[in-house]
Amino acid sequence: DARVTQTPRHKVTEMGQEVTMRCQPILGHNTVFWYRQTMMQGLELLAYFRNRAPLDDSGMPKDRFSAEMPDATLATLKIQPSEPRDSAVYFCASGLGRLAGGLIFGPGTRLTVL
Amino acid sequence: AQTVTQSQPEMSVQEAETVTLSCTYDTSESDYYLFWYKQPPSRQMILVIRQEAYKQQNATENRFSVNFQKAAKSFSLKISDSQLGDAAMYFCAYRSTGNQFYFGTGTSLTVIP
Numbered sequence: 001d002a003r004v005t006q007t008p009r010h011k012v013t014e015m016g017q018e019v020t021m022r023c024q025p026i027l028g029h030n031t032v033f034w035y036r037q038t039m040m041q042g043l044e045l046l047a048y049f050r051n052r053a054p055l056d057d058s059g060m061p062k063d064r065f066s067a068e069m070p071d072a073t074l075a076t077l078k079i080q081p082s083e084p085r086d087s088a089v090y091f092c093a094s095g096l097g098r099l100a101g102g103l104i105f106g107p108g109t110r111l112t113v114l
Numbered sequence: 115a116q117t118v119t120q121s122q123p124e125m126s127v128q129e130a131e132t133v134t135l136s137c138t139y140d141t142s143e144s145d146y147y148l149f150w151y152k153q154p155p156s157r158q159m160i161l162v163i164r165q166e167a168y169k170q171q172n173a174t175e176n177r178f179s180v181n182f183q184k185a186a187k188s189f190s191l192k193i194s195d196s197q198l199g200d201a202a203m204y205f206c207a208y209r210s211t212g213n214q215f216y217f218g219t220g221t222s223l224t225v226i227p
Contacts, residue, residue, distance in 0.1 A: 033215065037157075043205070043217045056214070089157060099213050100166070102149045105159035 002026045004106035006092050012112045018080040021109045023092030024073055032075045033103060034060075034067055035091040043091075049075065082113045116141045118208050120218035127196045128226050134181075135191045135221045137206030144168075147209040148182065148189045153220070154202040162204075165189065193223075201225045 005024045013019055025032050034046040047057040047067035057067060064086075066078045079086055089110050093103035117140045127133035139148070150162040165173045165182050173180050177197075181190045193200055206218040 031213070042219050045215070048214070050213070091159065093159070099209050099215070100147055100164075102147070102151075102161045102164050102207075102209070103215060104161070105151075108157050110157075 002104075004092055004094050004104050006090075006106035006109050008109060009107060010110045010112075012114065013082055014114050015083055016081040017113075018078065019082045019086075019111060019113075021077045021090055021092075021111070023075040023077075023094075023106055025075065025092070025094030026096075026104055027073070029094035029096045029104070030072075031095045031097075031099060032069060033093045033095075034075070034077050035093065036088045037091060037108070038088045046077070046090075079111075082111075084113045087111055087113050116143075116208050116210055116214075116216045118206050118216050118218040120204075120206055120221050122221045123219070124222045124224070126224040126226055127193070127200075129196055129198060131196055132192060132194045133196055133223065135193075135204050135206075135223065137189045137191070137218055139187050139189065139206075139208050139216075141187065141208065141210070143211045145211045148180075149207040149209065150178070150180070150189075150191045151205045151207060151217075152200075152202045153205065154199075159205070163191070196225050198225050198227065 032049045036044045046060045052069040089108045091108045093105040095103045146167045148165045152160045163175045177194045203220045208216045
């Protein structure tokens, strides 16, 4: 049963610290999305990659957030420095081709910044 | 940009009954897909059902079916024979021609035993 994996599942850190979240998309999927979910804002798109190239990262605060795909099996989302307002659940989702089959979501990383 | 609207923040249904969750969207595109996702308390986002805009036939997956009204830009989800495990947040999503996904704000469904 193919699934998207995310690590860590939970992260508690102090303000100012660097946070790195990792995602392994489903093998063969060529599109990766990063979303952030909060009670107030709902699901927000942070970044979107196709064939490892970033296509849209307009939803991401550029001064502190960065997203990369070092290879086809790994996507990373980094926050440096982290702030309390970054506390949220971060989801990675992958898809194939024209995404007619929808996105398959990972379990999320719950981030708490103190 | 496309918008997806879920006007019912909360809904409830008696176990074994039927409930319909509403979703409308705004677009000028002709080639798009629509989806319903379920998010239970575990927070895992689960794809429930999908609809291709060019297909007139409404999609069905077991107890889940949609009522797709393209002219009205409406895409409602019907859950038949509701079960306790159906309790979750439900999100409507739109996939644009440019392969962007737009999500609604969600409807929280409570199933009453």
